[in-house]
Amino acid sequence: MFENILDNFRVEGKLIRFGEYGSGHINATYLVEMEAENERHKYILRKINSSIFHSPQIVAENSTRITKHIREKLRIAKAGNISERALTFVETERGENYYEDNSGEVWTLSLFIENAHTVDYISNEAEAFAAAKAFGNFIKLLLDFDASKLAPSISGFHDWRKRMRNFQNAVSAASERRIAAKEEIEFLNDENLKTILTDIANLIDGEILPVRITHNDTKISNVMLSNVGGEPLAVIDLDTVMPGLIIYDFGDMVRSFCSPAPEDHKNTEEVQLRTDIFRALCGGFLSEVGEFLTREEFDNLLLGAKLIIYIQAIRFLTDYLENDVYYKTDYEDHNLVRAKNQIALLRSFLSEEKYLKEIIEEIKNSYVPDK
Numbered sequence: 587m588f589e590n591i592l593d594n595f596r597v598e599g600k601l602i603r604f605g606e607y608g609s610g611h612i613n614a615t616y617l618v619e620m621e622a623e624n625e626r627h628k629y630i631l632r633k634i635n636s637s638i639f640h641s642p643q644i645v646a647e648n649s650t651r652i653t654k655h656i657r658e659k660l661r662i663a664k665a666g667n668i669s670e671r672a673l674t675f676v677e678t679e680r681g682e683n684y685y686e687d688n689s690g691e692v693w694t695l696s697l698f699i700e701n702a703h704t705v706d707y708i709s710n711e712a713e714a715f716a717a718a719k720a721f722g723n724f725i726k727l728l729l730d731f732d733a734s735k736l737a738p739s740i741s742g743f744h745d746w747r748k749r750m751r752n753f754q755n756a757v758s759a760a761s762e763r764r765i766a767a768k769e770e771i772e773f774l775n776d777e778n779l780k781t782i783l784t785d786i787a788n789l790i791d792g793e794i795l796p797v798r799i800t801h802n803d804t805k806i807s808n809v810m811l812s813n814v815g816g817e818p819l820a821v822i823d824l825d826t827v828m829p830g831l832i833i834y835d836f837g838d839m840v841r842s843f844c845s846p847a848p849e850d851h852k853n854t855e856e857v858q859l860r861t862d863i864f865r866a867l868c869g870g871f872l873s874e875v876g877e878f879l880t881r882e883e884f885d886n887l888l889l890g891a892k893l894i895i896y897i898q899a900i901r902f903l904t905d906y907l908e909n910d911v912y913y914k915t916d917y918e919d920h921n922l923v924r925a926k927n928q929i930a931l932l933r934s935f936l937s938e939e940k941y942l943k944e945i946i947e948e949i950k951n952s953y954v955p956d957k
């Protein structure tokens with residue numbers, strides 16, 4: 587089967603190895619190895635999930651356009667090793683950016699970045715600084731990208747009101763799972779917590795924050811790290827690169843970098859937000875984006891983080907209540923475990939919020955004295 591798909595791309599040789607790759611919850615991702623004239627080359631083959639991305643062709647087209655833009659900017663800046671620092675998509679024999687098979691599934695192929703790996707959680711401050719810098723640089727390189735060239739790959743991806751409505755509908759429709767998730771439903775419906783949503787609604791409705799091209803899935807597993815030295819190379823998984831708010835990208839980094847464990851770690855007592863990692867993350871991110879952030883963006887970074895953790899808990903719990911129709915799960919209560927984990931992280935965030943604010947203020951002054 588994989589041979590038939592690969593035959594449609596401009597790659598030489600014979601398939602000698604393939605296997606699943608990475609920890610994504612949505613698409614099918616494979617590492618494939620081809621051999622031609624005694625040389626071996628590795629590629630990442632992805633089948634875009636067509637029940638989540640209603641037009642998977644858009645995902646493929648967006649990803650290629652973004653990659654070309656970034657590569658061109660790196661070339662102009664005379665950056666070395668461009669194929670390690672940005673993805674390289676392989677065209678099909680017909681010169682297209684994706685292959686659509688007989689059943690309408692959309693596949694993309696990109697070069698595997700050699701001597702690099704991904705991790706599911708951050709080990710130390712240096713890693714947090716570097717990975718946040720990589721995401722910051724990604725956004726910076728896309729500042730002059732023409733947003734009209736990107737179609738939204740998922741409509742309503744940032745529509746938090748819709749996500750809350752879906753959650754309430756899922757609660758009403760569920761039966762046994764609603765009982766199992768009683769405490770979590772109550773926690774997420776707490777009126778105090780919902781002020782996060784009113785605060786964000788005021789910002790959005792007032793058009794106070796600039797819309798930029800953002801990554802929208804800035805988790806640590808979406809940066810390739812070098813096997814030698816661990817420095818970050820390319821930012822990957824461009825499925826949801828769309829116009830969005832930079833505070834959300836910051837927020838998703840806080841969510842995934844600052845926890846000491848993966849997002850499905852069961853022992854929630856261990857899920858405590860690491861403030862030293864938070865400080866390093868802010869330093870790395872602001873070293874790239876600090877120069878162009880508006881005052882309003884600066885002032886709302888923490889709100890972005892709180893919102894993203896809250897909404898991720900809502901999304902996992904909604905999926906649990908809907909019997910796991912969205913995220914891949916490995917066992918019966920996987921989505922409930924994920925929701926509990928995110929709730930623990932949110933609680934820890936709330937208890938540290940004052941201190942986190944101090945950290946941001948301090949770093950903000952050192953990077954951009956006039957803000």
Ligand code: GN1
Nearest residue numbers: 609610611612613803823825826898
């Ligand atoms: C999904 O593609 P993947 O697995 O990296 C999800 C993100 C969530 C994330 C949680 C299209 O990302 O929005 O934050 O899981 N992607 C989509 O780990 O819904």
Ligand code: MG
Nearest residue numbers: 803823825826
């Ligand atoms: Mg993704």
